[in-house]
Amino acid sequence: xANTYYDxxxxxxxxxITEWSEELGNKFFDYYGKVFEEGALSAREKSLIAxxxxxxxxxxxxxxxxxxxxxxxxxxxxxxxxxxxxxAAIESGATLVHGVQMMNKYNKLSM
Amino acid sequence: xxxxxxxxxxxDLAKTNKQxxxxxxxIFAEGxxxxxxxxxxxxxxxxxxxxxxEILQINVGYMCNQVCEHCHVDAGPDRKEIMTRETMKQCLExxxxxxxxxxxxxxxxPEMNPNFKWFVEEAxxxxxxxxxxRSNLTIIRANKQYYDLPEFFKKHNVHVVSSMPHYTRGKxxxxxxxxxxxKSIKALQxxxxxxxxxxxxxLRLDLVYNPSGAYLPGDQVALxxxxxxxLDEDFGIQFHNxxxxxxxxxxxxxxxxxxxxxxxxxMYALVEAYNSEAxxxxxxxxxxxxxxxxxLYDCDFNQMLGLKxxxxxxxxxxxxxxxxxxxxxxxxxxxxxxxAGAGSSCQGTVI
Ligand code: SF4
Ligand code: SF4
Numbered sequence: 001x002a003n004t005y006y007d008x009x010x011x012x013x014x015x016x017i018t019e020w021s022e023e024l025g026n027k028f029f030d031y032y033g034k035v036f037e038e039g040a041l042s043a044r045e046k047s048l049i050a051x052x053x054x055x056x057x058x059x060x061x062x063x064x065x066x067x068x069x070x071x072x073x074x075x076x077x078x079x080x081x082x083x084x085x086x087x088a089a090i091e092s093g094a095t096l097v098h099g100v101q102m103m104n105k106y107n108k109l110s111m
Numbered sequence: 112x113x114x115x116x117x118x119x120x121x122x123d124l125a126k127t128n129k130q131x132x133x134x135x136x137x138i139f140a141e142g143x144x145x146x147x148x149x150x151x152x153x154x155x156x157x158x159x160x161x162x163x164x165e166i167l168q169i170n171v172g173y174m175c176n177q178v179c180e181h182c183h184v185d186a187g188p189d190r191k192e193i194m195t196r197e198t199m200k201q202c203l204e205x206x207x208x209x210x211x212x213x214x215x216x217x218x219x220x221p222e223m224n225p226n227f228k229w230f231v232e233e234a235x236x237x238x239x240x241x242x243x244x245r246s247n248l249t250i251i252r253a254n255k256q257y258y259d260l261p262e263f264f265k266k267h268n269v270h271v272v273s274s275m276p277h278y279t280r281g282k283x284x285x286x287x288x289x290x291x292x293x294k295s296i297k298a299l300q301x302x303x304x305x306x307x308x309x310x311x312x313x314l315r316l317d318l319v320y321n322p323s324g325a326y327l328p329g330d331q332v333a334l335x336x337x338x339x340x341x342l343d344e345d346f347g348i349q350f351h352n353x354x355x356x357x358x359x360x361x362x363x364x365x366x367x368x369x370x371x372x373x374x375x376x377x378m379y380a381l382v383e384a385y386n387s388e389a390x391x392x393x394x395x396x397x398x399x400x401x402x403x404x405x406x407l408y409d410c411d412f413n414q415m416l417g418l419k420x421x422x423x424x425x426x427x428x429x430x431x432x433x434x435x436x437x438x439x440x441x442x443x444x445x446x447x448x449x450x451a452g453a454g455s456s457c458q459g460t461v462i
Contacts, residue, residue, distance in 0.1 A: 012379050044333065071322065072329040074337055076279060 011061045044073050051080060052087030112288055114178055116187040117363055124366045125185060127417035133365065134444040138375055144382050147446045154387045158439035161409075164432055165397040168215040168411060168457070169194075169202055171227065172403045175219040176253045179287045181321065181364045183415055186219040193223075194403040199230045201405060201427045203237070210432060211399075212240040215457065217411065220250045222257055235267040243270045245319075245457075249291055251298040261298075261305045270315040271307060272354070272457075273299070276323050278341035286323035299348045308350040316349075319459075321356045325373035327380055327451055328355035331460045354459030357381075359412050359448035381447040389454030392461035395440045401427055409440045411457070416445070 018025025036046050047069050054062030070080050117125040124130060138144045151157035172193035175186035194202075206214060214234060221227055221244060235242060244264065251260045264271055275295060276286040283292035299316075302308060308316030318338065322328050335353035342348040358364045360377060368374040395409040399420075405427040408414040422438040424431050454461035 012376075012383075042333075043330075068326050071324060071326045074277065074329060074334055076282070 006060050008060075008064065011064060014061070044075065047073055048075065048079065048083040052083040055084050056087040056091050112178070112180060114187075115189050116173075116178065116185045117366060118185055119187065119189040122366065124362070124369075127415070130361055130365055130416060131443060133369075133374075134360065138378060139444055144378060147442050147444050150385060150387070150450075151390065151442070154390065156390050159390075159393075159395070159442055160439060161436050162396045164209070164211050164399060164436055166213040166215055166394075166399075166457075167206065167209055167211045167401070168217060168398055169401045170217050170403055170411060170414060171199075171219070171221045171224040171230065173219045174223045175247070176223065176250050177220070177247055177287055177291065179363070180367055181286060181323070181358050183359055183362045183364055183412060184219060185362045185415070190219065192403045194226070194405075196226045196229070198403070198405045198427065199226055199233075201430075202401060203230075203233050205427060205430045206234050206237045206239065209239075213243060214239045214241070215243040215245070215398075217245040217457075220247055222246065222250050222260060228263065231263070231267055231269065235269075241270055242268065243272050245272050245274075248273045248275070248295040248298040249287075251301065252294040261301045261307065264302075265305050265307070265314060268314070270317070271302060272317045272319060273302075275299075275318045275320060275338070277320075278338050278345070282323050296346050296348065299342070299350070300346065303347075303349055308348075310349065315351055317352045317354060318350050319354045319356055321358050325368055325371060325377045327357055327384060328455070331355040331453065352459070354457070355455070356457070356459065357448045357451050357455035359445045361412055361445050362415050378444070378447070381451050384451035385447060386450055386452060386454060386462070388462050389450040389452075392454060392456070393446070393449040394456040394461075395449075398457075399435060407435065412445055412448075413441055416443070418443075
């Protein structure tokens with residue numbers, strides 16, 4: 001067993017989750033593959049969305065995977081960083097919008 | 112960025128046996144990843160055999176004005192291996208009689224061979240259907256003596272295939288050196304100006320894209336679309352097709368992979384992307400590669416690994432197409448680079 005919670009080499013083993021639950025594993029990977037195909041959104045656009053979400057959910061595996069995916073698609077580092085900011089902006093916005101709840105509660109409790 | 116070849120820097124990896132040791136050892140010897148041979152055996156393609164010869168690829172020398180970090184030739188200004196007129200004459204003999212429909216001149220920078228123009232003039236007379244010169248573009252702007260290359264190519268109806276790592280300056284210069292992007296753009300504009308690469312025109316200009324790093328090329332069609340749009344909008348440049356080529360783990364690219372600790376991940380990525388359908392059309396099944404000193408190889412990559420054809424005909428002076436075509440192709444783990452995804456060859460994807 002590795003002595004750390006995250007091991008970069010584990011990303012290569014992702015497909016192995018199917019071994020312990022074949023049906024669910026296969027369903028997941030089929031779905032996953034389908035989601036990232038060209039559709040109403042281009043595969044390129046979806047790759048950038050995935051990169052932004054990877055940062056928001058703070059998954060190091062996904063960050064590695066979608067940085068590489070972006071490079072493969074010829075996506076520039078400027079585009080990648082903007083996507084990360086889009087994710088970060090929503091994430092911080094989501095925190096800050098709760099400030100309204102704080103204000104409401106404050107006002108309700110105050111005379 | 113290095114300014115000298117691995118050979119001039121006397122790096123261990125300049126030696127072909129060292130490279131083969133790495134390709135045959137480590138994760139493959141330990142059984143973590145399957146040998147390429149096993150993959151071929153699974154689909155009944157071992158030993159790998161040629162089909163009909165279609166492409167004669169001649170490497171006229173390893174000298175180059177650039178020292179790209181990913182170069183599988185380990186080319187550079189310091190390389191002295193240059194094809195002589197004598198060997199060129201032997202090649203011409205073959206070009207006049209071959210069944211191949213394509214002649215493909217490569218290097219290094221082929222234009223740096225002092226007999227390059229003479230050779231092109233002579234070879235063009237053989238009337239081969241598709242006459243390719245692989246030009247790195249910057250050579251056209253490197254020195255006054257090369258300024259007339261676009262006109263020269265046009266005169267001999269040469270099909271120009273040029274490398275262009277990216278349509279942005281940053282990425283191009285990182286892979287190929289400072290100033291490469293601006294020079295390449297200028298060279299492309301000059302090729303366009305004499306009629307190369309224009310829609311519906313016969314003067315063919317194709318671009319080669321290979322990734323600037325330890326990742327595989329994305330979808331060729333999507334990349335071509337992005338390149339066309341960006342080069343046209345930003346610089347008014349036109350070209351015909353984009354070939355997306357996978358970097359094979361040999362020579363300087365192998366050195367880079369190891370130094371950047373990307374080697375294992377890259378091999379995993381190649382093996383994972385293995386596509387059995389690509390095997391049928393890998394380049395060595397329709398190509399013979401000739402080195403600057405006249406030896407024959409299954410492909411340019413095997414040439415750089417020093418793996419001569421497994422045939423009793425090993426040199427251009429003894430060339431015999433029938434005997435040569437009856438051979439087993441020599442493979443190793445670098446071959447995974449030709450079968451990843453949609454496959455990769457000097458003409459881009461293979462399926
Ligand atoms: S990749 Fe091509 S242009 Fe670059 S050093 Fe090698 S031969 Fe020269
Ligand atoms: S590297 Fe050469 S021998 Fe190996 S598959 Fe590719 S073309 Fe064939």
